[in-house]
Amino acid sequence: MSAFFGAHNIISPLGYNSSQNFEALLSGKIALQKHFFDFSEKPFVCAKLEKTELDKKFSSIGDPSAFTHLEKMSLLSIDDVLKQSSMDLRDPSSLLIISTTKGNIDILENKYPAFSKDRAYLHQLAKTLGAFFNCSNTPLVVSNACISGLLAIIMAERFIKAGFYKNIIVCGSDIVSEFTLSGFKSFNAISEEPCKPFDAKRTGINLGEGTATVLVSATPGKIRILSGASANDANHISGPSRTGEGLLQAVKEAMKVSGKSNIDFISAHGTATEFNDEMEAIAFSRAGLSSIPLNSLKGYYGHTLGTAGVIESIISVLSLENNILIKSMGFEAPGTTQALNIIEQTEKKELKSCLKTASGFGGCNAAAVFEKV
Amino acid sequence: MESTISSYCRIKDGNLWLNGELFLRENKEEDLSAFLNSVYKKIELNYPKFFKMDKLCKLGVLAAEFVIRNTADFGKLSKEHMALVLSNSASSLDSDRNHISAIADKSHYFPSPSVFVYTLPNIVIGEIAIKHRITGENAFFVNQHFDAVLLHDYCELLFKNKAAQSALCGWVNVDGAEAEAFVYCVKNLNFKQENQGFLQAHNANNIQKLYNSEYGSTGDHQ
Numbered sequence: 046m047s048a049f050f051g052a053h054n055i056i057s058p059l060g061y062n063s064s065q066n067f068e069a070l071l072s073g074k075i076a077l078q079k080h081f082f083d084f085s086e087k088p089f090v091c092a093k094l095e096k097t098e099l100d101k102k103f104s105s106i107g108d109p110s111a112f113t114h115l116e117k118m119s120l121l122s123i124d125d126v127l128k129q130s131s132m133d134l135r136d137p138s139s140l141l142i143i144s145t146t147k148g149n150i151d152i153l154e155n156k157y158p159a160f161s162k163d164r165a166y167l168h169q170l171a172k173t174l175g176a177f178f179n180c181s182n183t184p185l186v187v188s189n190a191c192i193s194g195l196l197a198i199i200m201a202e203r204f205i206k207a208g209f210y211k212n213i214i215v216c217g218s219d220i221v222s223e224f225t226l227s228g229f230k231s232f233n234a235i236s237e238e239p240c241k242p243f244d245a246k247r248t249g250i251n252l253g254e255g256t257a258t259v260l261v262s263a264t265p266g267k268i269r270i271l272s273g274a275s276a277n278d279a280n281h282i283s284g285p286s287r288t289g290e291g292l293l294q295a296v297k298e299a300m301k302v303s304g305k306s307n308i309d310f311i312s313a314h315g316t317a318t319e320f321n322d323e324m325e326a327i328a329f330s331r332a333g334l335s336s337i338p339l340n341s342l343k344g345y346y347g348h349t350l351g352t353a354g355v356i357e358s359i360i361s362v363l364s365l366e367n368n369i370l371i372k373s374m375g376f377e378a379p380g381t382t383q384a385l386n387i388i389e390q391t392e393k394k395e396l397k398s399c400l401k402t403a404s405g406f407g408g409c410n411a412a413a414v415f416e417k418v
Numbered sequence: 419m420e421s422t423i424s425s426y427c428r429i430k431d432g433n434l435w436l437n438g439e440l441f442l443r444e445n446k447e448e449d450l451s452a453f454l455n456s457v458y459k460k461i462e463l464n465y466p467k468f469f470k471m472d473k474l475c476k477l478g479v480l481a482a483e484f485v486i487r488n489t490a491d492f493g494k495l496s497k498e499h500m501a502l503v504l505s506n507s508a509s510s511l512d513s514d515r516n517h518i519s520a521i522a523d524k525s526h527y528f529p530s531p532s533v534f535v536y537t538l539p540n541i542v543i544g545e546i547a548i549k550h551r552i553t554g555e556n557a558f559f560v561n562q563h564f565d566a567v568l569l570h571d572y573c574e575l576l577f578k579n580k581a582a583q584s585a586l587c588g589w590v591n592v593d594g595a596e597a598e599a600f601v602y603c604v605k606n607l608n609f610k611q612e613n614q615g616f617l618q619a620h621n622a623n624n625i626q627k628l629y630n631s632e633y634g635s636t637g638d639h640q
């Protein structure tokens with residue numbers, strides 16, 4: 046039994062559904078902007094979803110004062126996918142998987158004095174989202190750093206293939222917070238300008254917030270999840286392997302089924318840090334993929350952490366369906382020791398399959414191949 | 419090809435059980451940090467990186483160490499095909515709270531990368547992977563309560579898909595003063611299992627029994 050992608054939704058500063066988001070990317074719009082925060086004199090370039098508009102949109106399905114920012118984004122996104130697919134999470138053959146790194150971390154920042162601090166527990170987030178849709182099965186929370194989203198999709202494929210469920214909704218969600226901004230800043234990992242993945246002048250990441258939700262189903266669709274794998278560098282908890290071991294292993298595993306000659310483009314992780322992008326270039330080169338058109342979407346969305354794997358997979362699916370290669374925003378000149386074929390212009394091209402990768406703190410890496418049926 | 423649990427370690431309330439036998443009983447008044455450091459000394463871990471870790475990672479690395487030292491033929495298992503599948507209820511809350519404290523007061527502001535890096539629960543997987551050079555599949559789940567069915571089913575899926583040949587699985591949790599760990603090794607291999615003492619069939623019932631049981635024998639062979 047195969048697993049297919051079904052309905053999907055993206056909520057980001059570029060729009061409240063996938064089409065709006067895709068159209069924005071096609072016209073070269075980016076979600077990144079300078080934002081001021083009360084804890085910092087200098088602004089941060091990041092992608093932040095405007096609260097008033099979110100509350101307005103959310104009021105059509107629930108009371109905005111009863112939920113956190115993250116919960117509202119997530120519920121709206123899941124709701125859209127359920128409506129598009131006429132799916133019901135009350136069905137015992139369905140499952141909701143939540144991918145998040147920090148969940149409602151802003152509760153610990155005292156942003157919601159009326160809510161209990163217990164709501165910061167990720168299993169409480171699962172309860173809140175699960176209760177809203179009367180889920181038959183307790184939502185599953187995957188929290189595996191920045192590979193969470195892609196890993197959740199790979200897990201969904203594994204569960205569907207084994208016949209455990211017929212329909213799995215994968216929802217990736219994370220917010221921009223003082224917690225994460227200050228943390229990444231302490232690593233000197235944050236760029237003061239819109240980030241430049243794989244570029245010679247890249248100086249670090251931008252953080253982005255958003256939610257992305259996709260249905261992974263046994264019901265045949267246009268795009269199949271052919272394979273997926275994860276692997277660990279076993280090298281360092283915050284720096285990637287200099288030789289790209291873990292990513293290479295994950296990519297090789299994922300490509301065992303497809304073969305490398307059948308990959309038409311790569312949606313890489315491309316955070317725009319010096320070390321990550323260099324590591325990826327080495328891993329892709331060792332895998333024999335240097336000439337495959339490649340992009341990172343983080344120049345549009347920033348690094349959306351637990352959302353990244355899902356949001357970027359959905360855009361990859363749309364690229365496949367529309368036969369369009371999306372330009373790797375922020376790239377101007379090669380900045381890695383191993384050459385890559387960075388997509389420099391958004392353009393039409395016949396596409397059949399793609400490789401999606403992700404890497405994260407803790408030495409984790411994930412890779413998956415999606416193909417047109 | 420049936421999978422087997424080849425060893426397990428249970429740490430709870432300052433007590434440490436290995437394959438069902440009480441290995442260590444620590445002073446109840448001792449706080450968690452002191453307990454973790456004293457276990458480290460007792461087993462002569464000799465791993466300086468230990469002292470940089472947060473409590474969650476120290477706990478996970480110690481529990482894994484017991485399991486690994488007491489798994490027959492652990493050295494022969496392919497580390498490239500060994501999965502790390504862990505879970506907990508508090509995620510990285512212990513380190514999260516430390517980072518929050520560091521940024522709460524603007525007049526006393528000290529966010530640090532050495533604390534922030536631990537604000538992700540899967541770092542404990544990373545630390546175990548680094549120490550033992552385990553490069554296989556990873557998964558970290560957050561559940562309200564220990565979920566034997568989830569861990570069993572996911573591990574078996576990895577075996578069925580040939581994504582792993584063995585796995586270290588379990589639960590490692592630190593929430594304030596509460597700390598507990600339950601880590602076990604599962605093997606799904608083609609070669610004949612020598613009589614290796616502790617051995618249990620890998621199924622959700624047995625996993626739950628081992629998690630629940632705190633005293634007693636090494637269990638029946640199933």
